[in-house]
Amino acid sequence: CINKIKVDSWWRWIFWHCSYCFCKCDEITEESERYWSLVPAEADPGFLVTGVRFIKRGKLIHIQIQQAKPTLEGGVLEQSKVWKEPDQISDNNLTHSSKVYTMSYEQRALDLDTLSAPEGYVLTGLKLRNIGGHLNLEIKVNPVMFRTGEVLNEQYLWIGNDNTPASSQPRKLLPLIMPDIPTRLAGSNKVDGTHDMYLNFDTSSALKDVGQTTVPFVDAQPVSVQPATWLSGAGLYHKGRIGFGGYVGLSVETYDFSRHMSANMPQLENL
Numbered sequence: 636c637i638n639k640i641k642v643d644s645w646w647r648w649i650f651w652h653c654s655y656c657f658c659k660c661d662e663i664t665e666e667s668e669r670y671w672s673l674v675p676a677e678a679d680p681g682f683l684v685t686g687v688r689f690i691k692r693g694k695l696i697h698i699q700i701q702q703a704k705p706t707l708e709g710g711v712l713e714q715s716k717v718w719k720e721p722d723q724i725s726d727n728n729l730t731h732s733s734k735v736y737t738m739s740y741e742q743r744a745l746d747l748d749t750l751s752a753p754e755g756y757v758l759t760g761l762k763l764r765n766i767g768g769h770l771n772l773e774i775k776v777n778p779v780m781f782r783t784g785e786v787l788n789e790q791y792l793w794i795g796n797d798n799t800p801a802s803s804q805p806r807k808l809l810p811l812i813m814p815d816i817p818t819r820l821a822g823s824n825k826v827d828g829t830h831d832m833y834l835n836f837d838t839s840s841a842l843k844d845v846g847q848t849t850v851p852f853v854d855a856q857p858v859s860v861q862p863a864t865w866l867s868g869a870g871l872y873h874k875g876r877i878g879f880g881g882y883v884g885l886s887v888e889t890y891d892f893s894r895h896m897s898a899n900m901p902q903l904e905n906l
Contacts (some may be wrong), residue, residue, distance in 0.1 A: 659838055659846065661740040663730060668849075669738040670695045670729050671770055674722045677760035678702040680788045683779070684758040684866055685711060686859025687885045690721070694729060696853065697721040698761050698885070703863055705757070705784040709892055711863040736765050743836040744769040746806065747828045748796045749870035751888055752776035757786065758866040758887070767799035769833060772871045779865070781895055798831055809834040809873060814850045814880035815843040824881060828873030839880060850880025858885050865890035 663669070676698045678684050686701030704715035729735050746769045752758065753776070760775030773795035778787045798806050809828040816839055817824075828834060838846035851873060860866070868888030875881020 657841060657846070659740065663737075663739075668694065668696075671736040671738070671763055672697040672721060672724060672734065673736055673763050673765065674724065674734050675760055675762035675775070676700045676719070676721055677775060678719070681786055682715070682759075683711075683777075683786055684760065684869075685716060685863040686718075686857055687761060687869060687887060688718075688857040689853050689855045689885065691855075692721065692723070693726050695724055695726075695735065698763065700761065701857070701859055705779065705786060705865060707782060707784045708895070709781075709865050709890060710784065711865070713863065716863060736763065736770050738770075738836060742768045744833050745836065745871065745883060746771040746796070746798075747809065747830065747832045747834065747871050747873055747883075748772055749830040749868065749872075749886070749888070750774045750794050750796065751868035752794065753792075754891070754894065755779065755781070756792070756867060757890060758869060759786065759791065761869055761885075762793075764795070766795075766797060767801065769799060771795060772869070774869050776867070796831065800833070806831055806833045808832070811835075811837060811850060811875075811880055812877055813840040813842065814875075815840055815878055816848050817850060817852050817875065817880045817882055820876055820879045822876065824874040824876060824879075826872055826874045827881075828883075830870070832873075834873055834883070848880070851875065852880065852882045854882040854884030856884070858887050860887070860889060867891065 672695050682702040684700045685703045690699045701718050704712040730737050756776040757779045759777045773793050777791045809832045839848040866887050867890045870886045873883050
């Protein structure tokens with residue numbers, strides 16, 4: 636075993652001695668759940684993203700988007716909303732696929748970020764990438780004509796945060812302190828990991844769960860606004876409590892309509 640955790644041994648009198656050895660074993664097997672899709676999830680031309688979530692297809696975890704047709708001045712055609720199925724990736728030889736991020740003991744970091752579009756842009760896609768051995772989020776944004784709702788498909792940007800622990804202003808590690816299974820928490824979780832931080836997936840506490848569970852859990856709940864509207868950003872965050880593994884999930888940011896509003900109120904005529 637390479638990664639050993641030293642635990643207390645015991646003696647009985649001076650003759651009997653017992654030594655414990657507690658190991659973290661990282662082995663790629665048929666039951667391994669360690670694969671993340673790096674294929675972009677993009678809205679169709681003329682559509683924008685109105686919701687996001689994590690889903691699992693086979694052994695792969697994907698980002699799935701909900702897309703819809705925009706209408707004028709921030710509206711969305713409700714009947715056009717649909718969850719777009721991610722591109723299929725064969726389960727064969729996932730470890731060596733350029734479309735897949737394979738987690739291991741040496742490569743298990745997830746970057747936490749909040750990414751926002753420039754003014755006048757809307758969210759049209761998301762993707763995960765491998766940067767410095769970390770799993771990192773990027774968003775795709777396109778300019779939109781506010782008066783008509785037309786998305787300019789040929790003009791787009793991919794926005795991300797390239798900071799790593801080796802950067803001049805390195806990311807901060809979010810530690811998971813003696814983490815128990817997240818579902819054992821009786822209270823509510825609190826967002827404690829946000830922009831420019833990262834965490835390492837790890838085993839649960841040796842004391843609380845004998846290290847049997849990988850934490851944090853992945854929150855697969857859909858994240859969307861009701862009624863649907865334009866979005867201008869997305870992010871990855873962690874929520875939990877000290878002593879528990881918590882959850883990682885996706886977040887979204889709604890479009891800022893304030894610049895299209897007039898600050899001058901019209902004069903009311905006397906009734």
